[in-house]
Amino acid sequence: MNSTVNxxxxxxxxxxxxxxxxxxxxxxxxxxxxxxxxxxxxxxxxGIAERTVxxxxxxxxxxxxxxxxxxxxxxxxxxxxxxxTGVRRVLPDKFVFSYQGDGDLAAIxxxxxxxxxxxxxxILMVFVNNGIYGMTGGQMAPTSLCxxxxxxxxxGRDAAQVGHPLKITEMIAQLPGAYFVARHSVxxxxxxxxxKKAFKASFEAQxxxxxxxxxxxxxxxxxxxxxxxxxxxxxxxxxxxxxxxPGDIKVPASMK
Amino acid sequence: xxxxxxxxxSEICKGCELCIxxxxxxxxxxxxSINHKGYRFxxxxxxxxxxCTNCALVCPDSAITVYREKKTAxxxxxxxxxxxxx
Ligand SMILES: Cc1ncc(C[n+]2csc(CCOP(=O)(O)OP(=O)(O)O)c2C)c(N)n1
Ligand code: SF4
Ligand code: SF4
Ligand code: SF4
Ligand SMILES: [Mg+2]
Numbered sequence: 001m002n003s004t005v006n007x008x009x010x011x012x013x014x015x016x017x018x019x020x021x022x023x024x025x026x027x028x029x030x031x032x033x034x035x036x037x038x039x040x041x042x043x044x045x046x047g048i049a050e051r052t053v054x055x056x057x058x059x060x061x062x063x064x065x066x067x068x069x070x071x072x073x074x075x076x077x078x079x080x081x082x083x084x085t086g087v088r089r090v091l092p093d094k095f096v097f098s099y100q101g102d103g104d105l106a107a108i109x110x111x112x113x114x115x116x117x118x119x120x121x122x123i124l125m126v127f128v129n130n131g132i133y134g135m136t137g138g139q140m141a142p143t144s145l146c147x148x149x150x151x152x153x154x155x156g157r158d159a160a161q162v163g164h165p166l167k168i169t170e171m172i173a174q175l176p177g178a179y180f181v182a183r184h185s186v187x188x189x190x191x192x193x194x195x196k197k198a199f200k201a202s203f204e205a206q207x208x209x210x211x212x213x214x215x216x217x218x219x220x221x222x223x224x225x226x227x228x229x230x231x232x233x234x235x236x237x238x239x240x241x242x243x244x245x246p247g248d249i250k251v252p253a254s255m256k
Numbered sequence: 257x258x259x260x261x262x263x264x265x266s267e268i269c270k271g272c273e274l275c276i277x278x279x280x281x282x283x284x285x286x287x288x289s290i291n292h293k294g295y296r297f298x299x300x301x302x303x304x305x306x307x308c309t310n311c312a313l314v315c316p317d318s319a320i321t322v323y324r325e326k327k328t329a330x331x332x333x334x335x336x337x338x339x340x341x342x
Binding site for chain 2 (some may be wrong): 036
C-alpha cells in the first residue's frame with residue numbers, strides 16, 4: 001500500500017484546529033460529528049474563534065462544548081435560541097450560534113424558536129433533524145415520519161392521532177425576521193461542501209446584522225433508527241428527503 | 257493519475273464505514289484487528305488513493321488526514337538546477 005507520507009506530499013485536508021482532540025461520544029456514523037466539524041472549519045477559515053459564542057442544547061449534542069473550542073454556554077432543554085438571544089444582545093460584536101436537535105428545537109423549544117426568529121435575532125441557528133429523540137432512546141419526535149417506528153410509536157407514527165411531521169423550517173421561513181433559511185445534509189462529500197458554504201454565508205450575514213440565519217441539517221440516527229450508518233444514510237435519502245427536501249428555502253437577494 | 261494517501265487516526269476511528277462508501281477509488285476497507293475502543297478501523301486496502309478528500313469530508317470523527325503529491329513535485333529537480341544556475 002502506498003500509505004507512506006513522503007516529502008513530495010502535502011496535507012490537503014486535516015481536522016480544523018477549533019475542533020478539540022477530545023474523542024466524540026457519538027455513536028459510529030452519527031451526523032452530529034460532521035456538523036460540528038463543518039461549523040468549526042468555517043470558524044477557523046474566517047478566523048473568528050476568539051469572537052464566537054456557541055449555545056449547546058439538551059440532546060445527544062449536549063456535550064458540544066467539549067468538542068468546539070470556542071466560548072460555549074449550555075442551555076436548558078429547548079431554550080438555546082433564547083440563551084443565544086441574550087448572549088448576542090449583551091455582546092453584539094460576537095458571532096453567536098445555537099445548535100439544537102429536532103426534539104429540542106421543534107418540540108419543547110418551539111416557542112423560543114418561533115419568537116427568536118420573529119424578533120430577527122442576529123444569530124445562526126443550527127438545527128440537526130434526525131427525526132427522533134436520539135439521546136433518550138429513540139422516541140418519536142415532532143419530525144418523525146408518518147409510519148416511522150420508534151420506541152413510542154411501535155406501530156409507526158399515526159398522523160390521525162399525533163399529527164404530521166412538523167416542517168418547522170418552512171414555517172419559520174415565513175417570518176420577516178428570518179433572513180436566510182436553508183436545508184442541508186452531511187451524507188456525501190458534496191453535501192458537506194454545500195453546508196459549509198451556508199454556514200459561512202450565515203456568519204457573514206451576522207456581521208451586517210441582517211436577522212436570523214436558520215440552517216437545518218437533515219441527519220441520521222443509526223442507533224435510534226436501528227440501522228448501520230450506511231443504511232441510515234440510504235434510508236434518509238429515500239424517506240426523509242421527500243418530506244424534508246434539501247435546498248434553499250429563503251435566500252435574500254444579496255446572497256443570490 | 258494524481259497520487260495521494262491518507263492517515264487514519266486508528267484509535268479515534270469507530271469503524272462506521274462511511275468513508276469506505278464515499279471513496280470513488282474503493283481504496284478503503286476495515287482492518288482485521290481492533291482498536292482499544294473495540295472497533296475495526298478504516299485503512300487503505302489498495303494503492304490507488306488520489307487524495308480527493310471525500311473520505312475525510314464524511315468522517316464524523318474527523319479521523320482522516322489527506323495528503324496529495326505536490327503539483328510541482330515531478331518537476332522539482334529541474335527547478336532546483338535552474339535556481340543554482342541563477
Ligand atoms: C425539561 C426536560 N424534558 C425532557 C428531557 C429529556 N430529554 C433529553 S434529550 C431529549 C430529546 C432529544 O432529542 P433531539 O433534540 O432530537 O436530539 P438528538 O439526541 O436526537 O440529537 C429529551 C426529551 C430533559 N432533559 N429535560
Ligand atoms: S443516539 Fe442517534 S443522534 Fe445520538 S449519538 Fe447515537 S446516532 Fe447520534
Ligand atoms: S482521499 Fe479519496 S481516493 Fe483517497 S482514500 Fe479518501 S476517498 Fe479514497
Ligand atoms: S468515516 Fe471515520 S470513523 Fe468512520 S470508518 Fe472511516 S475513518 Fe473511521
Ligand atoms: Mg433528534
